[in-house]
Amino acid sequence: MDYRVGWAKQEIDIEPCGYAMHGFGQPGHRATAVRNPLFARSFVITDEAQDESGSLLYCCLDLGYITHAMRQGVVAGLREQLGEDLDESRLVLTCTHTHSGPGGCAHEGLYNLVTPGFVPAHLEAVVEAALSSLLAALQSRQPTLIEYRQKPVPDPVPVAWNRSLKAYNRNPDVAPKTPDKTHLALDRTMHLISFHRAGKVEALLSLFGVHATCLGSQLSSHDGDNKGYAALHAESSLKALGAENPVAIFAQGTAGDVSPHYHGPGDRKRRRKLRGEAEYAYARQNGQQQSEHAFAMLDETGQPVTGELDGVLTYADMSDQTVAAEFAGGRQDARTSSPCHGVGFFLGTPIDGPGMPAPLGFAARQLARSERRKKLKPEAAQHSEYRKLYDSQGPKDILLNAGRKTVLGYTLGQIPLPDLADPLVAELKRQAKLGALTQSPMVPTVLPLQILRLGNLRLVCAPGEFTTVAGRRLVSTVAKSLSLNDGETCLINTYCNDYMGYVTTYEEYQEQAYEGGHTVYGQWTLGAFQTCFVSLAEALKAPRALRRYDTHTMPVTVPDSELALRSGLPPRS
Template identity: 55%
Template sequence: MYQVGWDKQQIKVIPKGYAMFGYGQWSHRAYEQRTALYARSVSIVDQQHNRLLICCLDLGCITHAMRSQTVERLTETLGSAFDENQLVLMATHTHSGPGGCGHEALYNMPTPGFVPEHLNAIVEALVQSIKNAIASEQDTEIFLSTQHFPEQIPIAWNRSINAYNRNPEVKPHTEAETHLALNREMQLIGFYREQKLQSFISLFGVHATCLGNSLNAYDGDNKGYAAAFSEQALIRQGIQNPVTIFAQATAGDVSPHFHGKDQLKIRNKIKGEQEYQYAQQNGRYQSELALTALQQTIPEKLQTVEGKIDAVMSYVDLSNIEIPAEFTYGQLGAKTSQPCHGTAFFAGTPVDGLGAPKVLIKGMQFLADQFRKQKNKHPNAADFAAYQQLYASQGPKQILLEAGTKKILGQPIGFPPSILDPLIAEMNRQVKAGAIQHSPLVPSVVPLQIVRLGQLALICCPGEFTTIAGQRVIDTVKQTLTAQASIERVWLASYCNDYMGYVTTYEEYQQQAYEGGHTLFGQWTLAACQSKFKDLAEQLLLEKNKRHYDEMTRPQQIPEQELAKRTNHGNLKTAVSQGEAV
């Protein structure tokens, strides 16, 4: 038996015309609130008084700013009873939530800039929901269940089938079978009192992009609707204050929209109000599967959770990891590199979110190829060795933006003419203001975490893992943890604790679809994650007092004066009109 409590609090952001996070589109702005956005929290305490906090927010991602401020507040409130290793923050990845919520510069460009009131509202809701969850703890039984979506349920499709089919361990699927090229299993943690389901956590990977980038309202998208439907169903059964979390598993290459013949034509038929109905239907499928699995009359299908709570978490600099040969097909000296965005990143995804026009992408590809040829030509140049190493790490990626060194095609950011695009105009404005001289464009130092709840180990990954990339991480951790027989299941949650783009397999990366172009640290990013998660799993097997791993590293502080220069204090109209005027 565990002590478990739960709560949800509304994230009180007011739609004022800031761009939403997810599509990276200057024009995708929030002027309305369609559904409430929530912070949902569950607090679980074992018999040794170890507490695990699992929180899920209706947001595009978690940022380090959110996590660090929440940790600070909880340390003040709970004191030594709080262990930040045992705090999991997850995002539903709705693309209709507030932007401007991180301290790093790049993903805030469309907002434009950092919006402190958004961050404050998120942290406030999060901390309050955690406090209330702790206050409501009671004796609760926990059960695990898994359930598969039948093939005919139109819930999800692989959006990068050619990349997926490159993986040696998969059965290749045709363009007509993209709905099978993903993990159709939902994993569930159910909380029961007096043998009645009260609340639960669901893990299933599918992008929360039912709602496209031409809408203008905050909305929880499919995951938000799934939670609302499930909570309403439990209330109708007499359950008071149920909280249902619909979190993400491997969603990196998984879309809620049909992918196959005539995919764009089919997607373009769903417009406006129909998009909201589409999101609700997708959410309904998720809600119905979860409730069916957890409320079935055959309790043997549910596995009782027993045992201790434990966790390990370490911040890792993904931009500089030398990877053991066991994860690189025997290649020695394989390394990750500074974060880089490829031309495929700027091209966007084929249905969910198209990026720059094709003609512009063709131009970018030509320039990236020419730049690489130039850099390979001059062995005596001062930066020759550095670029050789970068290209070895980044492989076939046509690099446009070196986010680590803040260069576009080798030139300091700020050089492309503002007239090309309002996002470029905003970047140039920030560069001129001296707002990103010493600030990272994207995170490089990110948290990797494994938490244990009885016989379940949950791998908590920042960023977006594709189906097979996530499966390989699970396999790596499983091989290590099954040395301790009491851990029987290993699951993976993504969009946890921070955001660092995508993680594809080495094979998928060679395709350089959108996901590969947004796998920032190069073709060995997954190998680096596998290596580090293996290390963490080994630590989890040790008694707490015998563990030796890095618990001190954290991302560098962002210079406050620079953050202030890219902060929006009511100057939204000016920034947007300047961007739209160019």
């Protein structure tokens, strides 16, 4: 099979002028400088035997998240240039998940609060960079050989640790690890797709799951963090080996419970020693280790990538899914619910990103449980609806009901907390009282699910953050549904096409650590993804003319009037 492949990168031109960055949810984490530029990096792959509409388009951005607004803008721009030649099901937007990138790029309400609000200039710059890199990649296509390799990062390499060990150890399909072995409680396998011309490697794509949180919330510069440093190191190395225009993408796999910081005895003391320049040096070191492992893999024989290109894309309302019994422990009535955030979400993670103080978290849990008891009384209003909600949300102590737009039972504009106590609560109340959130969703609920075929590879493109075991179970489910042959491989790429939070396993969810508290559609969320991806896999297996799957469901349009009320807000001083 002959492929033509092009690649390009384009800097994301955003002036850091004091807006809070996306990732840690801290109003004081404001950008006032650029340490290392943020880029959009793209590949376009065309099968010589297919027409132009069969091309795969892949763009990875140095950002914390992908939003539906970004994808809408990129699709609109590509349609202007390509017309009907664009098959949206073959376009992937993903990100490195750096926490040192701009916020304010979503139309939904919650994840923009910290910025504060929606920043149109940020979204426009992101869309422009993605479009420029994709179109440049399209124009630069040449005959290219593609190879695939996979190999674990050696255990002694200090690149990743599981940050939620108690939750991980709840899974019956893992060998429990002790606190001094957290570096083994994750998927250490790097997957590498390399692009070759004239016997030389010219570009590459790595998939390896680890959070881009080497840099903490006390810093004030845009920076690509470990994934950005890995890309820069790899591109420099490729150029030294003779590549003319090298592009290296270090994208994410199952990073949900994986930290770049040591987790184990003495971890907090060790983290406190990393401050300022030491954090940048650490991010560079972590990225270089990822890059060096990729280059070590290139020394071994790769598997040729051959075969047709294909893709399927659907949107599913993950807040209202019936979960197949095989993915719900045999239960016939398992369902997801409208999105809710637990106290565990607001407590954050102790090493990567601490949240509210523990005493406040304790009080919040008591109030959340009191609210649950009140709502589940038989005489309570809407008792049956709340019974369904709590059955879906399981043990989560719900602090924010994002679907109903309440906090501990109070409407957003009436939260009984003084504005001076928390700037985010103050901003939430302000926007609610303005009417800026009346019809707008707080978080996405209708989500994009996608599977790409690149010859003998299948790529599950999933939104949000999957934990190690959740991602492994999803890949296993999809691979089984696709009935893959020997020599065919199924991979997962997370943070694709939109962002809504986390996906944990049912067992991990019961721990209600940060990841479970941020699994917003309840304890059956992974089962819902498995159920929906099975249907999508069946569609991909069928001849194109016979495919029957939902191509009409789409996210709701956020009212322009409400978006305007939370746009163009001045950065906090």
